[in-house]
Amino acid sequence: MGWRPALRPYLLIVPALLLTCGILYPFGLGLYYTLFDFSASKPQPDLVRLENYTTVFTQEAFWNSAWVTVLYAVGAAVVETVLGVSVALLLHRSSVIGRVLEKILILPLMIAPVIAAIIWKLMLQPSVGVVNHLLRPFGLGGVQWTDTPTGALLSSIAVDVWVYTPFVAILALAGLRSLPTSPFEAAAVDGAGWWYTFRRLTLPMLWPYVLVAVIFRFMDSLKVFDIIYALTEGGPGDSTVVLQIRAYLEAIRFQRYSFGISYTIVLWAVVYLAAMVLVKHLGKIQRKAAEVK
Amino acid sequence: MDTHAHDRRRFLALGAALAATPLLSACGTGFGGGDDKSDGSAADDVTGSFDWKREKGTTVKALLNKHPYTDALIADLKSFTEKTGIKVEYDVFPEDNYFDKLTVDLSSGRASYDVFMLGAYMVWQYGPPGWLEDLGPWMRNSSATAAEWDQADFFPNLLQADQWSLKAGAPLGQGGQYALPWGWETNVVAYNTEVFKKLGLRPAETFDELRDIAGTIKRKAPGAGFDGMYGIAVRGSRSWATIHPGFMTMYARNGLKDFTVEGGRLTPAMNSPEAVAFTRDWAGMVKQGGPPSWTSYTWYQCSSDLGAKKAGMLFDADTAAYFQAVEGASPASGKIAFHPGPKGPDGSLATNMWIWSLGMNARSKRKSASWLFLQWATGKEHLRRSAITHNHIDPVRRSIADDPAYKDKMRHLPGFIETFETVVDQTKIQFTPQEQFFDATTSWAAALQEIYGGENAKSVLNGLAGDLADKVG
Numbered sequence: 140m141g142w143r144p145a146l147r148p149y150l151l152i153v154p155a156l157l158l159t160c161g162i163l164y165p166f167g168l169g170l171y172y173t174l175f176d177f178s179a180s181k182p183q184p185d186l187v188r189l190e191n192y193t194t195v196f197t198q199e200a201f202w203n204s205a206w207v208t209v210l211y212a213v214g215a216a217v218v219e220t221v222l223g224v225s226v227a228l229l230l231h232r233s234s235v236i237g238r239v240l241e242k243i244l245i246l247p248l249m250i251a252p253v254i255a256a257i258i259w260k261l262m263l264q265p266s267v268g269v270v271n272h273l274l275r276p277f278g279l280g281g282v283q284w285t286d287t288p289t290g291a292l293l294s295s296i297a298v299d300v301w302v303y304t305p306f307v308a309i310l311a312l313a314g315l316r317s318l319p320t321s322p323f324e325a326a327a328v329d330g331a332g333w334w335y336t337f338r339r340l341t342l343p344m345l346w347p348y349v350l351v352a353v354i355f356r357f358m359d360s361l362k363v364f365d366i367i368y369a370l371t372e373g374g375p376g377d378s379t380v381v382l383q384i385r386a387y388l389e390a391i392r393f394q395r396y397s398f399g400i401s402y403t404i405v406l407w408a409v410v411y412l413a414a415m416v417l418v419k420h421l422g423k424i425q426r427k428a429a430e431v432k
Numbered sequence: 433m434d435t436h437a438h439d440r441r442r443f444l445a446l447g448a449a450l451a452a453t454p455l456l457s458a459c460g461t462g463f464g465g466g467d468d469k470s471d472g473s474a475a476d477d478v479t480g481s482f483d484w485k486r487e488k489g490t491t492v493k494a495l496l497n498k499h500p501y502t503d504a505l506i507a508d509l510k511s512f513t514e515k516t517g518i519k520v521e522y523d524v525f526p527e528d529n530y531f532d533k534l535t536v537d538l539s540s541g542r543a544s545y546d547v548f549m550l551g552a553y554m555v556w557q558y559g560p561p562g563w564l565e566d567l568g569p570w571m572r573n574s575s576a577t578a579a580e581w582d583q584a585d586f587f588p589n590l591l592q593a594d595q596w597s598l599k600a601g602a603p604l605g606q607g608g609q610y611a612l613p614w615g616w617e618t619n620v621v622a623y624n625t626e627v628f629k630k631l632g633l634r635p636a637e638t639f640d641e642l643r644d645i646a647g648t649i650k651r652k653a654p655g656a657g658f659d660g661m662y663g664i665a666v667r668g669s670r671s672w673a674t675i676h677p678g679f680m681t682m683y684a685r686n687g688l689k690d691f692t693v694e695g696g697r698l699t700p701a702m703n704s705p706e707a708v709a710f711t712r713d714w715a716g717m718v719k720q721g722g723p724p725s726w727t728s729y730t731w732y733q734c735s736s737d738l739g740a741k742k743a744g745m746l747f748d749a750d751t752a753a754y755f756q757a758v759e760g761a762s763p764a765s766g767k768i769a770f771h772p773g774p775k776g777p778d779g780s781l782a783t784n785m786w787i788w789s790l791g792m793n794a795r796s797k798r799k800s801a802s803w804l805f806l807q808w809a810t811g812k813e814h815l816r817r818s819a820i821t822h823n824h825i826d827p828v829r830r831s832i833a834d835d836p837a838y839k840d841k842m843r844h845l846p847g848f849i850e851t852f853e854t855v856v857d858q859t860k861i862q863f864t865p866q867e868q869f870f871d872a873t874t875s876w877a878a879a880l881q882e883i884y885g886g887e888n889a890k891s892v893l894n895g896l897a898g899d900l901a902d903k904v905g
Contacts, residue, residue: 179539179561180867200899265724266660266742286727287885374670375727375881391532393871394539394557 179394212360223307256369288378314348473569487801488517504822565792566608601693611789622753635771646721649744663721665734665743672873678747684862685776700897770847
């Protein structure tokens with residue numbers, strides 16, 4: 140064999156190798172920095188090995204942030220999935236209105252989440268915001284949307300839901316349109332009702348698509364920063380300080396670089412593990428869906 | 433086939449080793465490296481007689497925050513270029529992003545910007561890592577500094593605020609001069625004269641009176657024709673910026689400290705019984721007479737609420753009220769008056785200040801030209817023009833504060849000059865200088881929000897003090 144054909148397989152992996160290095164280099168460097176006490180006040184730091192991680196895990200602030208992050212991610216992913224699938228089912232039934240609404244539905248996805256959060260911040264403003272203005276006739280015009288810990292968390296989740304429900308709906312709609320028609324025709328011939336058909340046919344076959352949406356949304360919600368920071372800055376108190384905000388404050392605002400990166404590495408590990416579990420589950424769901432088809 | 437697979441593995445191993453090389457070299461050089469600090473100042477290189485044209489043809493890069501003071505500077509840049517032959521290129525960022533941009537830029541070790549705006553608190557963060565040029569040697573070198581610059585003309589408390597020894601807890605006014613005062617703000621009470629007249633109110637002389645008036649306005653103003661008006665606008669977002677204006681001013685007037693310093697060791701004092709009582713009262717005032725959605729309030733919302741007649745009073749920077757008070761600026765313009773605000777129990781008018789200062793990047797390659805720019809920007813000629821023809825108010829120089837043209841300009845604002853003159857000598861940085869300032873004050877703002885939300889003030893502040901003790905001690 141000449142040298143050119145022999146070289147071809149190696150050349151083919153070069154782009155992938157470069158891409159991998161481009162991802163691994165900053166990640167590895169970040170990981171390396173967490174082994175030191177690198178901060179603005181210590182530009183030539185000492186090696187502290189795993190001390191940053193032990194400090195992170197012994198901080199009450201970390202556990203508070205971890206709890207808030209999980210609440211946010213689970214809350215946002217669940218609501219978006221339920222609403223997204225419901226919207227997809229509605230749009231799937233009505234072809235003319237559905238096509239018009241599809242175009243409108245995609246609008247929130249075209250807005251940067253940080254801009255959406257700022258718009259919502261204005262709309263939720265208690266005295267001049269449009270939300271309270273609309274609620275006033277019902278005697279609910281004085282709600283302080285982001286002034287209480289629960290209100291701030293729920294408002295942040297609501298903005299996330301507003302931005303990302305269309306994403307779930309579009310994925311679910313694509314799934315619905317790709318389902319085979321014969322099982323539904325057979326069910327109709329047998330006189331099956333809507334709920335029975337939905338429970339026994341639509342949902343099992345749609346699950347793989349829904350789970351893909353859930354994986355994306357859950358992972359993204361675990362990493363949320365923009366929506367919460369623009370809406371509440373993490374307040375009131377520490378009630379909406381998710382792990383990303385904590386990492387940002389530590390690394391950028393307070394200039395404790397190593398410590399801030401340690402937070403992001405911990406968050407990366409959590410997201411990675413969650414994704415692994417969900418992807419494994421996706422495989423099972425896909426196999427079950429194939430059996431139904 | 434085996435040989436082929438073996439070759440591929442060798443190739444991959446070689447590729448991985450090559451990919452790891454920069455990582456390993458990064459490990460070797462470590463954390464920014466290349467620190468070529470020397471003890472001598474570049475100011476010593478400037479000799480001979482002073483000459484504004486010394487750096488003709490040079491370009492200085494400036495990082496600026498979007499602010500009316502900045503607008504005044506930009507409007508006058510042509511005169512600097514005419515005087516020196518130096519061109520100024522600048523980037524302007526909104527305040528929300530400005531300090532992150534500056535922090536990241538300085539910490540990267542690059543010299544993308546030669547000069548920049550900063551506050552005195554930032555000296556505590558940027559000074560210790562060696563990012564700021566000590567301007568003291570430049571100021572003392574008569575070859576580098578024009579005689580007309582007149583250092584003695586600055587209000588001394590302002591010049592001292594940017595001077596620090598870089599040691600946590602050490603008082604300001606000693607050590608290097610890490611920035612120059614350029615524009616400042618004192619924290620006072622501005623109020624809507626219409627609502628005060630209608631409700632028969634007078635500006636508060638004590639904190640109790642202030643709380644009372646704030647509650648009264650919120651209760652009575654809407655029924656007196658001021659729809660939706662509340663009592664007092666103060667900042668409330670989860671940020672260091674919430675602590676430093678009205679809150680810290682009233683805190684200091686009550687004789688309270690953020691930290692106590694003994695033998696160079698800092699101990700948090702925001703949980704002393706007096707501090708707990710004051711903080712509880714402040715949160716109570718906001719609850720009774722403050723804005724709805726207070727926990728998101730920045731200076732911008734406070735200022736615009738006063739201008740929109742939504743707030744009866746504002747306890748914040750005098751400039752925040754001034755920009756609403758000037759003719760045509762807002763629905764409340766012409767109806768805003770100024771007052772020094774409540775005194776402390778012993779009559780104290782101690783006031784916390786904010787200084788927009790100008791600093792020089794210690795890694796700048798154009799230090800001589802940058803110094804000429806700093807001199808011009810903080811000099812009498814430019815600052816006088818900015819104060820009189822633009823909105824660069826609260827002069828950092830005594831000669832401008834006393835200038836009849838400046839006084840004529842400000843006289844139409846009821847109480848402005850009297851308030852300024854009353855508090856100017858008692859206005860200083862009321863915080864203890866230390867590197868963890870931003871962490872401490874951000875956590876303090878979060879604690880204030882929790883107390884506002886109904887948490888027990890004593891336990892929240894004890895928690896705050898305990899947390900901070902490990903960080904600053």
